[in-house]
């Protein structure tokens with residue numbers, strides 16, 4: 905008999921590597937798993953973007 909335990913420490917966010925569409929700056933963000941779009945403001949060029957997961961492919 906196996907006892908399967910769900911990991912309670914499963915994070916609600918995942919670290920995603922993104923690059924700024926404006927200036928190309930690369931950064932890591934904590935992206936909520938249930939969010940398809942991540943609103944992000946670049947600290948380098950000051951522009952704001954709605955990033956999608958597909959962009960990193």
Ligand SMILES: [Zn+2]
Pocket residue numbers: 924925926927928929946947948949950951
């Ligand atoms: Zn930027």
